[in-house]
Amino acid sequence: MWYKIGKMFLWPWFIFYMRLEIKGRENVPEKCGFILVSNHVSNLDPIALGLACPGNVNFMAKEELFSNPFFGWILRRVNCFPLRRKGADLWAIREAIRRVSRGGGGLLIFPEGTRSADGKLGNGQEGVGFLVDKLNVPVIPAYVKGTLEAMPKGAIFPRPIKISVTFGKQIPLERRVAYSDVAVTVMQAIKQLSCCESN
Numbered sequence: 728m729w730y731k732i733g734k735m736f737l738w739p740w741f742i743f744y745m746r747l748e749i750k751g752r753e754n755v756p757e758k759c760g761f762i763l764v765s766n767h768v769s770n771l772d773p774i775a776l777g778l779a780c781p782g783n784v785n786f787m788a789k790e791e792l793f794s795n796p797f798f799g800w801i802l803r804r805v806n807c808f809p810l811r812r813k814g815a816d817l818w819a820i821r822e823a824i825r826r827v828s829r830g831g832g833g834l835l836i837f838p839e840g841t842r843s844a845d846g847k848l849g850n851g852q853e854g855v856g857f858l859v860d861k862l863n864v865p866v867i868p869a870y871v872k873g874t875l876e877a878m879p880k881g882a883i884f885p886r887p888i889k890i891s892v893t894f895g896k897q898i899p900l901e902r903r904v905a906y907s908d909v910a911v912t913v914m915q916a917i918k919q920l921s922c923c924e925s926n
Contacts, residue, residue: 730804737778744887747775747779747892748890750894755781757781760833760864761864762862763780763835763867766839766843766869766870766921767837767839767871769875772874776892782832782833783806785808787810787835790810820861833867838910838914840854848917848918848921852910855906856905856913870892870895871892872892876888895916898913
């Protein structure tokens with residue numbers, strides 16, 4: 728309920744203030760679980776991606792964001808769950824598998840593991856390959872543009888700069904390959920979307 732209320736509240740603001748543009752929405756599954764992989768440059772990225780997706784999306788967020796009890800309470804109500812970024816967080820992995828397997832919906836992953844300071848794409852982490860292997864659901868690439876300019880690191884309130892979210896077609900991935908190879912393939916798919924947006 729809180730997730731739907733949040734989307735209803737934020738949708739007009741992103742459409743009219745941020746001029747949100749969505750491309751390739753038909754590539755996102757609506758009746759089965761999926762993994763959504765995207766670039767990450769701003770705190771606006773999860774919100775923009777969640778609004779752009781037609782169904783529910785679950786978010787793995789760094790555990791530091793849950794340190795404030797009130798903010799943590801809000802995050803949990805909008806499909807977020809904490810992730811320890813140091814070492815393997817088995818609880819977060821099991822929770823991700825449970826959420827996607829239980830009732831469908833998407834799992835948003837930022838393969839680079841953290842925000843890019845300059846907007847350039849970096850290397851994907853092996854953890855994305857592990858989740859892809861364990862979940863065995865469609866993997867959809869996405870590219871977010873404009874959020875770095877709208878709300879760079881350290882900014883408190885976003886500026887009215889146009890944001891676009893582009894969803895690509897499902898990434899063809901082979902089973903039982905090295906997690907690092909999966910991460911490379913995933914980042915290549917995101918890079919292809921970024922090149923299309925630059926042209």
